[in-house]
Amino acid sequence: MIEALLNVLISAALLTLSMPGYVDGVLAFVSLIGLFFALERKGPVASALLSFVFFFVFTFLNFHFLIDVLVKGMPSLFGSFSPSAGFFVYLLFCTLEALPFLVFGFLYGLWHEKIRFRFLQPLFVASLYVVAEFLRGIGDLGFTGGRISEGFYTYTGLLQLLPLTGSFGLIFLIVALNHEFYTILRQDNHRLPVIVAILGFVLLTNNLVERVLPKSVGEKPVVIAQTDVPQSVKYSPNKEQVLSYLLNNFSGIEDHLIVFPEATFPDIDIRNTEIEKKLIEKFGKSILIIGYPTAQEEQFFNSLHLYEQGKYSGRYDKIILFPFVEKLPYPKLFGFLSFLKGVTYFTPGTLKTFDISGYGNVGVQICFESYFPHLSRSMAQKAEFLIISTNDGWYRSKIALKQHFAQIVFRAVETRRDIVQVSNTGLSGMANRYGHTIMLPYGTISRIIYVTPNKTITPYTKFGDYVVVVALSIIVLSAVTAKRKRGMFV
Numbered sequence: 001m002i003e004a005l006l007n008v009l010i011s012a013a014l015l016t017l018s019m020p021g022y023v024d025g026v027l028a029f030v031s032l033i034g035l036f037f038a039l040e041r042k043g044p045v046a047s048a049l050l051s052f053v054f055f056f057v058f059t060f061l062n063f064h065f066l067i068d069v070l071v072k073g074m075p076s077l078f079g080s081f082s083p084s085a086g087f088f089v090y091l092l093f094c095t096l097e098a099l100p101f102l103v104f105g106f107l108y109g110l111w112h113e114k115i116r117f118r119f120l121q122p123l124f125v126a127s128l129y130v131v132a133e134f135l136r137g138i139g140d141l142g143f144t145g146g147r148i149s150e151g152f153y154t155y156t157g158l159l160q161l162l163p164l165t166g167s168f169g170l171i172f173l174i175v176a177l178n179h180e181f182y183t184i185l186r187q188d189n190h191r192l193p194v195i196v197a198i199l200g201f202v203l204l205t206n207n208l209v210e211r212v213l214p215k216s217v218g219e220k221p222v223v224i225a226q227t228d229v230p231q232s233v234k235y236s237p238n239k240e241q242v243l244s245y246l247l248n249n250f251s252g253i254e255d256h257l258i259v260f261p262e263a264t265f266p267d268i269d270i271r272n273t274e275i276e277k278k279l280i281e282k283f284g285k286s287i288l289i290i291g292y293p294t295a296q297e298e299q300f301f302n303s304l305h306l307y308e309q310g311k312y313s314g315r316y317d318k319i320i321l322f323p324f325v326e327k328l329p330y331p332k333l334f335g336f337l338s339f340l341k342g343v344t345y346f347t348p349g350t351l352k353t354f355d356i357s358g359y360g361n362v363g364v365q366i367c368f369e370s371y372f373p374h375l376s377r378s379m380a381q382k383a384e385f386l387i388i389s390t391n392d393g394w395y396r397s398k399i400a401l402k403q404h405f406a407q408i409v410f411r412a413v414e415t416r417r418d419i420v421q422v423s424n425t426g427l428s429g430m431a432n433r434y435g436h437t438i439m440l441p442y443g444t445i446s447r448i449i450y451v452t453p454n455k456t457i458t459p460y461t462k463f464g465d466y467v468v469v470v471a472l473s474i475i476v477l478s479a480v481t482a483k484r485k486r487g488m489f490v
Contacts, residue, residue, distance in 0.1 A: 004042070007034035008050050012057035018151040019062050020406040021399030025151025029199060032148075032178035033185065036125075040186075044109035051105025056098040062146050065397035066090055073394050074340075077235055081339040089324070089340065097143065100135035104128045107475070114482040121183070124478040126175040127471035130168050134468045137372070140329035144371045145403065148174050153406035156435040157209030158202075162413040163458035166373055168467035177202070213434045218450025220359050222387075222420050223258040223286075225250055225446050226428045231393045234266050234424070243275050247282050249445055255285055256448065257359055261424035262291040262304070262366050262391040267343045269295040271305075271312070284310035287356060289364065291389055299347040302326060304364050304389055306354055317349025318366040320375060351375075353383045360384040360453045363417075367391060370407040370421070373414060373465075380415035380461045384453030388421040398442075401427040409435050414460050418451040 011034035018027035035054050039047045070086030107128055115121045129148070137144040149170040152158050161169050181195045227249075233241060242265065250258070270276045270292050279288070287308050294301040294315060301317035321327040324340040327348070353363045363383030367390040369375050379386060388408055392401055405427040408419040412431040420430045429439040430449050440447050 004038040004050060005053070007038035008054045009057060010034040011038070012054050012061060015058050015148065016061040018148075019146065019399075019403060020150055020153055021397075021402035022151075025153070025155060026199070026203070028148050028151050028174050029177055029202070030181060030195075032175060033182045036179060036182040037186075039105065039108055039112070041113070042109050044106045047109025048102045048105035051101040051108065052098045054098075055101040056094050059094040059097045059146060060090075063090075063093070065395055065400040066093070068396060069394045073231070073396075074342075077231060078342070080341070085339065089337065092337075096141055097136060097146070100132040103135065104132040111479055111482050114484075115478055116481045116483050120474070120478050120481070122176040122179040123474050125179045126172045127474040127478075129175040130172055130468060130471040131475065133168070133171060134465065134471075140327075141323055142372075144373070147171060149410075150403065150406055153409040153435070155206050156213060156413075157206030159409070159413045159435045160209055160213070162410060163416055163460055165467050166414055166460045166465055167410055168465055168471075172467060172471070213436075215436075216432055216434070216452055218418070218432075219452050220385075221256045221448050221450055222430075223250075223253045223256045223446055223448050224420065224422050224428045224430075224440060224444075225258055225260045226422060226426065226440060226444050227261060227264065227424050228426075228443055228445055229393070229424055234263065234391075234393065239265060239268060239275060243278060247278065250282075253286065253446070253448070257287040257356065258283060258289070259387055259389060259420065259422045260288070260290040261422050262302070262389045263293075264290050264424070265292040266391070267293065269293055280307065280310045283307070287359070289387065289389065291366070291391070293343065293346070300344045301349055302346045302366055303349075304366060306356070308357065314352075314354065316352050316354075316364045316366070318346065318369065319349050319351065320369045320372055321346050321348055322368060351378055353379055362387060364389065368404070370404070370411055370419075373411060376411040376415055376417070376419075377461050377464060380417050381457070383417065384455055385418040385420070385451045386411070386415075388419060390421065390423045392423040392427075393425040395425075405429065405437075405439065409437060414458065416454055416456050416458050416461075418454070420449065420451060 011031055014027050014031035017023040018025050018031055038050050067090050070090050071083040075081055075083055075086060115124055133147055147167060149167050184191050184194055289304055289306055291304050294303040303315045303317050305315045306313040323329050324337050325342045326346045328338055353361050356362050361382050361384050363379030363386045365388050370388045392404060395401055405421060408421050409431040412419040412433055413435045416433040418432045422428050426442050427439055429437060431437045433454060438449055
């Protein structure tokens with residue numbers, strides 16, 4: 001069992017190193033080999049526990065930057081809980097993320113050794129992994145960060161699979177190759193050159209596809225108003241400090257679409273206030289998108305507000321709210337975590353896009369909504385490009401910023417929509433429809449970039465996560481054709 005645990009830890013470490021901000025995504029192609037060796041000849045229960053440990057350790061390592069937020073950042077700003085409580089919340093987060101891999105491990109241990117047909121083995125395992133990832137992303141606690149495909153956000157050749165299958169298709173390919181490499185090593189550990197040759201072929205294919213991708217030049221100017229304002233200033237009661245910063249640092253950008261970060265004013269609805277009046281005077285010739293909460297009767301919304309040539313045009317209310325900070329999911333079960341509440345609990349909004357003069361139909365999202373493909377897919381039914389406005393000032397780690405930025409690359413290629421991300425302290429920039437990126441240097445206040453609107457509907461936009469249905473079908477096929485033994489768990 002000690003050897004199995006060591007293999008699990010090696011897999012968790014390799015998968016972590018493949019994530020954005022660490023080493024390189026290519027490590028994902030070999031990251032699960034140790035896990036598969038650990039699961040050899042293990043029953044369903046042992047396999048479930050080992051798989052749980054694998055993803056728990058991976059989550060703990062990969063998202064370590066959240067410890068700083070929960071132990072230092074939020075307690076120092078809100079003062080509503082202790083550092084030890086924050087660390088407990090982090091352990092709970094890791095546990096919740098790893099739970100779907102109990103299902104992965106249980107079914108792996110139940111049927112893997114009984115798969116009748118050799119060609120089904122990698123397909124079965126890849127399907128199990130896809131289903132586990134799907135389960136991890138659904139419900140009020142759903143989260144998609146840390147997918148095994150994330151490290152490939154710079155491999156634009158491989159990313160061209162996404163308009164057809166979404167990220168689940170790439171996940172399927174990565175896991176299937178991991179299992180094939182495991183099988184090769186299990187049969188003969190001297191066949192390492194075969195693995196190297198296969199990896200070389202995959203990378204060569206990526207490079208060849210990259211060479212033929214169009215080099216698009218944007219048409220519509222968008223001003224990324226990063227602001228670079230720290231959290232201590234944003235959440236200060238003195239709103240004049242933020243207002244003065246905005247009025248004094250953004251000039252010469254009239255007649256453009258200007259996008260400010262989420263929660264530029266984090267705890268005040270500035271409509272019909274002197275702050276709004278001064279912003280309209282300053283940016284009256286521009287199209288302005290700016291983040292501040294909406295107070296409406298007894299409800300509060302985390303919103304982006306649109307102004308066109310000095311007139312208020314409407315707002316987008318965040319749909320997918322951050323658990324425990326912006327909403328309390330399953331209150332009867334998690335009511336004891338109400339101390340994590342940020343400014344207030346928000347009400348979720350509804351799907352909405354904007355027809356903006358000179359820009360076409362534009363979809364906007366807030367913060368971690370970029371992690372959820374179904375939202376971008378729904379918006380892309382109408383929107384011709386997308387904007388992500390976020391408040392990433394909580395993170396002192398560049399790894400966190402790179403992992404968040406990587407999401408827009410996947411969403412852009414999946415939907416064939418240029419996507420702009422505006423963050424108050426970075427990373428800000430753009431990913432075009434083919435996955436090519438522009439990243440603003442850290443500390444940048446503003447920059448004009450150009451986007452190209454597009455109305456093409458990709459197969460993934462139209463049909464969604466059908467790969468999950470295919471994966472479930474493969475699991476069922478593998479089960480019904482499995483070799484029969486005396487008992488179900490033997």
